[in-house]
Amino acid sequence: MENSRRGFMGKVLGVVAGVGAIGALYPMKRTWDPLPSVKAAGFTTVDLSELEEGVLAIEKWRGKPIFMLKKSAATVSAQTAEQTARDVVVDGQHYLIAIALCTHLGCIPAFSEAKKGFLCACHGGEFDISGIDTKAPPPSPLEIPPFKIAGSTVVLGETGPEYEKMKEAGVLA
Amino acid sequence: MANFAKANSVEEWLDQRLAIRTIRRVMSTEYWIPKNVNFLWAMGMILMVTFKLLLVSGIFLLMYYQPNVDTAFDSVNYTIMQDVAYGWLWRHVHAVGASVVFLIIYIHMFTGIYYGSYKKGRELIWISGMILFITFSGLAFSGYMLPWGQMSYWAGMVITNLFSAGSLELHGIVEWVRGDYVPGQAFLDRFFMQHVLLLPLGVLGAIGLHFAALRLPHVNNQDGEEINFEEEAAKYKAGKKKESKVMAFGNDFLSKDIFVLSVFLIFFFYLVFWHYGFALDPVNLDPADGLKTPAHIYPEWYFLWSYEILRPFPKDPGLIAFAFSQVILLLLPFLDRSPNVAPANRRGPFAIWFWVFLVDMIVLTAMGKLPPEGIFNTIGLVAAIVFILLWVALPFITKLEKRL
Numbered sequence: 132m133e134n135s136r137r138g139f140m141g142k143v144l145g146v147v148a149g150v151g152a153i154g155a156l157y158p159m160k161r162t163w164d165p166l167p168s169v170k171a172a173g174f175t176t177v178d179l180s181e182l183e184e185g186v187l188a189i190e191k192w193r194g195k196p197i198f199m200l201k202k203s204a205a206t207v208s209a210q211t212a213e214q215t216a217r218d219v220v221v222d223g224q225h226y227l228i229a230i231a232l233c234t235h236l237g238c239i240p241a242f243s244e245a246k247k248g249f250l251c252a253c254h255g256g257e258f259d260i261s262g263i264d265t266k267a268p269p270p271s272p273l274e275i276p277p278f279k280i281a282g283s284t285v286v287l288g289e290t291g292p293e294y295e296k297m298k299e300a301g302v303l304a
Numbered sequence: 305m306a307n308f309a310k311a312n313s314v315e316e317w318l319d320q321r322l323a324i325r326t327i328r329r330v331m332s333t334e335y336w337i338p339k340n341v342n343f344l345w346a347m348g349m350i351l352m353v354t355f356k357l358l359l360v361s362g363i364f365l366l367m368y369y370q371p372n373v374d375t376a377f378d379s380v381n382y383t384i385m386q387d388v389a390y391g392w393l394w395r396h397v398h399a400v401g402a403s404v405v406f407l408i409i410y411i412h413m414f415t416g417i418y419y420g421s422y423k424k425g426r427e428l429i430w431i432s433g434m435i436l437f438i439t440f441s442g443l444a445f446s447g448y449m450l451p452w453g454q455m456s457y458w459a460g461m462v463i464t465n466l467f468s469a470g471s472l473e474l475h476g477i478v479e480w481v482r483g484d485y486v487p488g489q490a491f492l493d494r495f496f497m498q499h500v501l502l503l504p505l506g507v508l509g510a511i512g513l514h515f516a517a518l519r520l521p522h523v524n525n526q527d528g529e530e531i532n533f534e535e536e537a538a539k540y541k542a543g544k545k546k547e548s549k550v551m552a553f554g555n556d557f558l559s560k561d562i563f564v565l566s567v568f569l570i571f572f573f574y575l576v577f578w579h580y581g582f583a584l585d586p587v588n589l590d591p592a593d594g595l596k597t598p599a600h601i602y603p604e605w606y607f608l609w610s611y612e613i614l615r616p617f618p619k620d621p622g623l624i625a626f627a628f629s630q631v632i633l634l635l636l637p638f639l640d641r642s643p644n645v646a647p648a649n650r651r652g653p654f655a656i657w658f659w660v661f662l663v664d665m666i667v668l669t670a671m672g673k674l675p676p677e678g679i680f681n682t683i684g685l686v687a688a689i690v691f692i693l694l695w696v697a698l699p700f701i702t703k704l705e706k707r708l
Contacts, residue, residue, distance in 0.1 A: 169488070196595050236462045237461050270619040
């Protein structure tokens with residue numbers, strides 16, 4: 132009798148403590164989540180027709196800098212198929228759109244007109260005109276953010292069919 | 305109700321209610337320290353006092369600091385540094401203290417490694433000490449975020465990116481840690497919380513554990529000699545203080561401790577008043593800008609060795625090496641297979657291991673500061689590989705060690 136009562140109380144303690152722990156940990160985890168306002172502000176619309184050929188534009192999406200570069204016809208014709216596969220094409224014009232953070236540790240690479248690519252000052256990484264890594268330490272190309280083409284504008288943060296196609300081809304990063 | 309007699313003094317009155325005489329005896333006048341120690345045994349007291357200096361200066365900084373991305377930088381660099389009377393003093397004490405506390409922690413750690421003060425009952429002292437080291441590292445990092453300068457922002461960016469675990473690309477975890485896609489208001493607020501409450505509480509708890517773990521095995525001595533503390537204490541109490549191998553913590557050991565502490569404090573305040581620049585990086589005197597990376601991102605000197613273990617490797621192996629370096633020290637009491645408790649120089653091959661390890665840590669620290677180019681890159685890589693090999697070799701080297 133005594134033992135079964137103690138056993139019962141022990142089980143009650145275990146169940147209440149377990150439920151209590153989960154009930155406490157879940158809201159703690161959720162409190163650390165990004166706020167709805169932060170998530171809602173996660174879309175950026177850019178009018179691509181306003182970009183100038185060969186001039187790098189830096190936009191901001193979810194607080195991250197985004198490289199946007201309108202490529203000239205000469206640049207595109209000199210590209211390999213691998214490079215062209217990463218181009219965003221709108222109205223026949225080729226654009227580089229990529230998150231401007233080095234895939235090594237997140238520094239912002241600088242655009243080099245002469246080298247036709249991007250150089251990272253932090254640890255010496257290099258990327259070509261399509262954001263493909265050409266010199267270590269970065270392990271992968273500059274990441275292409277989710278995008279959706281709408282007329283001559285592009286919406287960052289939404290996924291369109293062109294983005295899905297790149298994703299299937301495995302060229303996003 | 306217990307029986308309380310009328311007290312004849314304030315001390316007696318307190319003793320009846322709080323047992324202060326018992327506490328003093330147990331904690332001080334009959335807490336035994338070996339006589340065979342040197343100035344390196346004072347580092348614990350120095351750390352305790354430096355922590356208190358950080359706590360007091362932090363309390364005063366907290367009166368004017370504003371954890372807001374728009375006002376944090378100015379609240380530190382204008383309000384505290386220029387408007388608040390003696391605000392600069394608290395900032396200098398806090399910045400220099402944060403740097404110097406790591407210097408002393410490293411001396412304290414290497415003293416422990418040299419004299420073998422982590423085994424035969426002293427394992428928990430080492431482990432709780434490493435927990436303190438990790439908690440202090442968290443405090444240093446979170447505190448570095450608060451002025452919201454360029455180095456704060458980009459160090460925050462780079463370090464929180466480590467949570468994506470390389471090719472596993474766990475960006476969700478990074479965003480969860482930051483509370484945003486990039487370091488922002490939520491990020492600053494949560495690191496502020498960690499710096500001023502969560503981690504200081506952790507340090508206080510870990511100090512309690514560290515001291516408690518010291519109680520039964522007692523402090524080690526210069527020869528690693530096993531002392532019969534009860535016997536030696538009996539001699540001391542019988543008045544044969546010269547014969548006894550031990551002394552009382554209070555006030556025998558304390559008087560020596562405080563002498564070393566005084567020398568340290570003269571050095572400390574020399575830095576605070578005349579040589580504080582090393583603790584205030586000029587890059588961080590530019591406000592945070594998420595669209596401009598500083599030319600070189602490097603941590604404070606005390607993190608350089610682990611940074612240099614991360615840096616020379618490709619991304620994934622680098623992260624694995626970094627993770628290895630962060631946990632391996634914790635396991636020291638179990639990786640050292642030798643039963644000898646003695647100074648490293650009397651332990652044969654372990655002496656070589658110790659000095660190579662010490663020099664390797666210094667080389668890693670120096671290379672971590674230099675840009676990763678040419679010969680420095682190679683030296684850094686070699687030093688990082690040596691670090692890993694040393695720890696892999698430790699169990700074998702100590703297993704073969706002759707019993708002293």
